[in-house]
Amino acid sequence: MKGESDGAQGLEELARQLESFVEARDRVRFNSPKNLSMALAGEVGELIEHFQWLTQEQSSHLSAETHEAARQEIADVQIYLLLLARKLDIDLLQAARDRLQTSPR
Amino acid sequence: MKGESDGAQGLEELARQLESFVEARDRVRFNSPKNLSMALAGEVGELIEHFQWLTQEQSSHLSAETHEAARQEIADVQIYLLLLARKLDIDLLQAARDRLQTSPR
Amino acid sequence: MKGESDGAQGLEELARQLESFVEARDRVRFNSPKNLSMALAGEVGELIEHFQWLTQEQSSHLSAETHEAARQEIADVQIYLLLLARKLDIDLLQAARDRLQTSPR
Amino acid sequence: MKGESDGAQGLEELARQLESFVEARDRVRFNSPKNLSMALAGEVGELIEHFQWLTQEQSSHLSAETHEAARQEIADVQIYLLLLARKLDIDLLQAARDRLQTSPR
Numbered sequence: 326m327k328g329e330s331d332g333a334q335g336l337e338e339l340a341r342q343l344e345s346f347v348e349a350r351d352r353v354r355f356n357s358p359k360n361l362s363m364a365l366a367g368e369v370g371e372l373i374e375h376f377q378w379l380t381q382e383q384s385s386h387l388s389a390e391t392h393e394a395a396r397q398e399i400a401d402v403q404i405y406l407l408l409l410a411r412k413l414d415i416d417l418l419q420a421a422r423d424r425l426q427t428s429p430r
Numbered sequence: 431m432k433g434e435s436d437g438a439q440g441l442e443e444l445a446r447q448l449e450s451f452v453e454a455r456d457r458v459r460f461n462s463p464k465n466l467s468m469a470l471a472g473e474v475g476e477l478i479e480h481f482q483w484l485t486q487e488q489s490s491h492l493s494a495e496t497h498e499a500a501r502q503e504i505a506d507v508q509i510y511l512l513l514l515a516r517k518l519d520i521d522l523l524q525a526a527r528d529r530l531q532t533s534p535r
Numbered sequence: 536m537k538g539e540s541d542g543a544q545g546l547e548e549l550a551r552q553l554e555s556f557v558e559a560r561d562r563v564r565f566n567s568p569k570n571l572s573m574a575l576a577g578e579v580g581e582l583i584e585h586f587q588w589l590t591q592e593q594s595s596h597l598s599a600e601t602h603e604a605a606r607q608e609i610a611d612v613q614i615y616l617l618l619l620a621r622k623l624d625i626d627l628l629q630a631a632r633d634r635l636q637t638s639p640r
Numbered sequence: 641m642k643g644e645s646d647g648a649q650g651l652e653e654l655a656r657q658l659e660s661f662v663e664a665r666d667r668v669r670f671n672s673p674k675n676l677s678m679a680l681a682g683e684v685g686e687l688i689e690h691f692q693w694l695t696q697e698q699s700s701h702l703s704a705e706t707h708e709a710a711r712q713e714i715a716d717v718q719i720y721l722l723l724l725a726r727k728l729d730i731d732l733l734q735a736a737r738d739r740l741q742t743s744p745r
Contacts, residue, residue, distance in 0.1 A: 335440035335441065335523065336440060336441060336523065339523055339526055339527065339530075342527065342530055343530070346530055354693050356486075356490075357486035357487075357489055357490060358481060358489040358490060358492075358500075359481040359484055359485075359486045359488075359489035359573075360486060360692055360693060362474075362477055362478045362480075362481045362489075362573075363478065363481075363569075363572075363573060363576075363688050363689075363691065363692035364689075364692050365474055365477070365478075365507070366474050366475070366478050366573075366576045366684075366685055366688050367685050367686070367688050367689040367692055368685075369467075369470055369471050369474045369681075369685060370471070370681055370682050370683075370684060370685010370686060370688070370689075371682070371685060371686075372467055372470070373467045373468065373470075373471050373678050373681050373682050373685070374678075374679075374682040374685075375467075376463060376464040376467045376468075376678065377675055377678035377679050377682055378669050378675060379464055380464075380591065381461075381462035381464045381465060381590065381591075382462075383464075384462055384463040384464035384467075385461075385462060385463060385517070387463075387518070392518065395463075395518060395520075396518070396520050396525050397525070397529060399511065399514065399515055399518075399520060399522065399525055400522075400525035400526045400528065400529035401529060402470070402507075402511055403511060403522055403523075403525070403526045404526050404529060404530070406504065406507055406508060406511065407526075409504065410504055412490070413492070413497065413500060413501070413504075415500075415501050415504060417504065417505075417508055418440065418441065418444055418508075420501050420502070420504055420505035420508070421444055421505045421508045421509050421512075422444065422447065423505065424502060424505035424506060424509060425444075425447055425448070425451055425509070459588050464678075465587055465588060467678075468583050468584075468586065468587035468674075468677075468678060468681075469584075469587050471579075471580055471583050471678075471681045472580050472581070472583050472584040472587055473580075474576075474580060475576055475577050475578075475579060475580010475581060475583070475584075476577070476580060476581075478573050478576050478577050478580070479573075479574075479577040479580075481573065482570055482573035482574050482577055483564050483570060485696065486695065486696075545650035545651060545733065546650065546651060546733065549733055549736055549737065549740075552737065552740055553740070556740055566696075566700075567696035567697075567699055567700060568691060568699040568700060568702075568710075569691045569694055569695070569696045569698075569699035570696060572684075572687055572688045572690075572691045572699075573688065575684055575687070575688075575717070576684050576685070576688050579677075579680055579681050579684045580681070582677055582680070583677045583678065583680075583681050585677075586673060586674040586677045589674055590674075591671075591672035591674045591675060592672075593674075594672055594673040594674035594677075595671075595672060595673060595727070597673075597728070602728065605673075605728060605730075606728070606730050606735050607735070607739060609721065609724065609725055609728075609730060609732065609735055610732075610735035610736045610738065610739035611739060612680070612717075612721055613721060613732055613733075613735070613736045614736050614739060614740070616714065616717055616718060616721065617736075619714065620714055622700070623702070623707065623710060623711070623714075625710075625711050625714060627714065627715075627718055628650065628651065628654055628718075630711050630712070630714055630715035630718070631654055631715045631718045631719050631722075632654065632657065633715065634712060634715035634716060634719060635654075635657055635658070635661055635719070
């Protein structure tokens with residue numbers, strides 16, 4: 326597996342880029358956790374469509390085209406998730422770490 | 431806004447913790463992008479339920495209880511998103527950065 | 536396959552029951568298509584969780600318990616879908632028929 | 641509100657049209673409840689996108705264009721829901737009626 330490219334350029338940096346991104350656009354639109362949770366659901370819906378007719382096996386061996394499309398949807402999900410977390414003043418990584426430690430799942 | 435707690439402890443570290451987590455459980459279950467995309471949709475569904483009857487204004491001022499519940503769902507979404515990205519050999523942060531640069535949205 | 540129990544007791548009848556149901560509860564809550572679309576997404580999220588770790592084959596042979604749980608989620612999806620359609624003044628069956636005739640899918 | 645156009649042409653009739661529709665296409669694709677639940681989630685994701693940046697008030701007064709787009713997504717949701725219910729041998733209307741009687745919601 327490829328490593329995650331964080332370190333100096335981690336989620337914190339991405340969050341800063343998002344601030345500028347949002348700043349340059351419609352601030353109001355991104356201002357409501359309700360709306361952001363809907364945008365998140367919309368992107369996950371687009372993501373799932375790439376896998377719905379595949380077997381589990383096929384979903385592990387995507388065509389280059391489908392892989393790139395899935396990569397973009399996954400990116401969109403991450404972006405809206407980070408926007409939502411920031412809006413709610415939630416530290417995304419800390420929340421995930423806490424969850425791993427407490428959840429038996 | 432609170433900062434993201436990455437740096438040395440970023441997504442890369444979380445990914446390692448996830449490996450151990452998955453290792454200790456049902457490997458097969460987490461092995462298919464198809465299944466992981468469904469788990470992602472399930473968690474987003476749980477998340478959205480916390481916001482569905484709130485006004486946009488109310489969704490910015492959650493009760494402590496709802497905030498904690500939302501925090502846990504958001505963490506679950508992040509966990510499944512990272513598992514899915516790793517499974518597809520996608521660098522989550524790089525994908526998000528690329529998306530911010532190319533998408534007019 | 537079991538037949539659908541409509542005829543005299545079809546969607547129209549269900550819609551009337553829903554009116555009474557909503558009347559007896561929080562009218563405001565059910566009054567917004569935005570909220571209803573979120574409730575729909577929430578229920579679909581609950582539904583998908585019953586299938587996420589199953590193989591396609593297994594999903595065709597549910598245990599009695601999972602079948603009943605899925606039946607309830609499917610019912611909830613139908614209820615919110617009908618509420619949403621009525622709210623938007625959309626004839627659900629006509630819309631579906633139109634779609635079948637025009638969509639190459 | 642417009643009435644539902646069932647009676648002689650109810651869900652049962654729609655189900656028959658769906659049989660022909662599926663027959664004429666890829667039978668295997670539509671054969672798994674797992675896949676159908678994903679298709680359902682995908683369509684709900686598309687539907688929710690039409691409402692995500694609207695206020696609750698705005699979502700009650702859609703433009704003709706958005707209304708037609710929402711109508712098509714709602715139709716797709718109904719189609720996949722009926723396919724899923726039939727596949728699981730569930731009477732959609734009876735399930736919804738049972739739910740209304742038992743759920744305090």
